[in-house]
Amino acid sequence: MNTGFQKGKKIIETLKDNGYEAYFVGGYVRDFLLKRKTNDIDIATSAKPEQVQEIFPKVIPVGIEHGTVIVRMQGESFEVTTFREESSYSDFRHPDQVQFVHEIEKDLSRRDFTMNAIAMDETGNLFDPFNGQADLTNQQIRTVREPSLRFQEDPLRIMRAARFVSQLGFHVEPNSKKAMKEYGPLLANISIERIVQEFEKLLAGRFVERGLQLFFETRLASQIPVIQESGNIQDRIRALSKPLGHIRELLTLCHFLDDTIGIRVFGQKWKLSRHTQREAEQLVTATYYFQEHGLDAWMIYQLPASLDESFIRVLDVLNNHTISLDSVLEIRRQLPIKERKQLSINGTDLASWFPQKQKGPWIGMWTEAIEHAVVIGKQRNDKKKIKEWVLSHGEHPPTNY
Structure with missing residues (x-):
């Protein structure tokens, strides 16, 4: 077990010593069962936020109105949330009302997918009322209860399903997949920033081809500004077979596919930071230079070191031209000046x-x-x-x- 688990275990044991229930929940349990590395550890408890604050010396009330606080334990942060039920989602993101409950099953019933609705105690015992373990074994993504309800509550879950396919290589069970297509237009109610965050994770997945196949099968491409407007960009994204590491790489690729849509158009419509746009512009400049002069000291000198891996991925996808990171780093190491x-x-x-x-x-x-x-x-x-x-x-x- 890693140190994060041991510290999280100590939080759970402390809550239980004070008379409360507590479990590891969410993505941490899913990844633990899949033997995937994960850094984020979430804990659910029957203790209310003010009770958690009384028990632990270092607590940050980040979302106390929704039952969430951050407990600091030996230099690490752990999100601790009170068991809760949620009402309808008028804004398609936040529940209109949150009611604290005492049963872990009620808390798990509000979650998006069965694989994320498994609780684990400090000894490794599992509480799995929605058969999430079976879905993990079958490599299946299935909503908790009725998919139409889950996707209407928060349509971003539709993008999350496609993202999980890309990350895990799983398939979406038929009813959930059908609902993805039916309720995809509800993404119009979601902020573009949240959609782009999920899309970026989808593009970075190990099984990106599967994720994108689902993305197009369920017509999600028609819900995203800029992508919905360009057949060339849709074709490029559809053909992507290797993961991208950052949204700036997609912007760079799109620049070379449809010069009628500039990086600043993406920046405006996707509400990207000026920093991300600038990085995409630097990648475009480096790619043009490489196409004319090849890999040399002047090109590497002008390219920020933080963009080395992005540049390599762009070349690989755009030109099917593979250069090694070692070759880039060796040129960078030999530069007589860095700035x-x-x-x-x-x-x-x-x-x-x-x-x-x-x-x-x-x-x-x-x-x-x-x-x-x-x-x-x-x-x-x-x-x-x-x-x-x-x-x-x-x-x-x-x-x-």
Whole structure:
């Protein structure tokens, strides 16, 4: 057992010592039974939030109105939620009313899929009123009780079903699959940010082909802005056979498939952060450069190291061109400088070398020329040598770099 389990076990034992029921629940139990690694450990208990706060010294009341608090245990955070029943979902996300209950079965009955509705005590004993273990054995995704009810409560569960297919390689049982198609249009009531988060996880799944097959079979593509409008993008996504690691990679691929839809269109309609859009733009620039010049020091220097793996995946999908991360890292390791501020000269130096010339854009042009020469190994990052090279060209930097 990992340290997270041991700390979670201690929380459960402490709650039980104080007279309450408590169990591991949700995705942690599912992944534990599937022998998959997981970091998030959720605990359900009959104790109310204020009672949990009395028992543990470090408690963060993150969602106390819905019965959820964070218990800090030896440097780790654990979400602890009171057993509850929920009423209707007028906003398709949050229940209109939450009622705390004393029975774990009532709590499990509100969950989305049977595989996520299994409780486990601190000794490993399971409480499985909806036969989630059987569905795990049969590699089947099935809603808890009636699928129409589950999907109308929170239509994002439809996307979650497709995402779980991609992650686990399971199939969706027929009634749940039929309801996915029927209630897919309800995704119009869900914020695009939440939909994109699930779609990103779907694209990153080990069994992405299966997830996307279900995604198109149930007509979910017609519910997502931008995708619904472009047949080229739908065809590319449909043909995707390898996982993507981040939504920025999809934006990059789409740029090369339909140039009428720019990255900023995705950014606007999907409400993506400016940072994500900028990363996609950097991947586009790197891909264009690679297609013309191949893998070299200047390309790697300009590409942030955090995008190395994304760049490799984009090339693999776009051009079926595989390059190894080791080759990228080796070029990066040998770079003489990692960023411009490591140059041995600056704008003040350049201005002093041409005292008769007014300051202006030429300083930036010369700085970039020097930067390029140093990165590709044409010039040493030595102030004296750089000065000699600059003065040998006169006032104008070389343009063939």
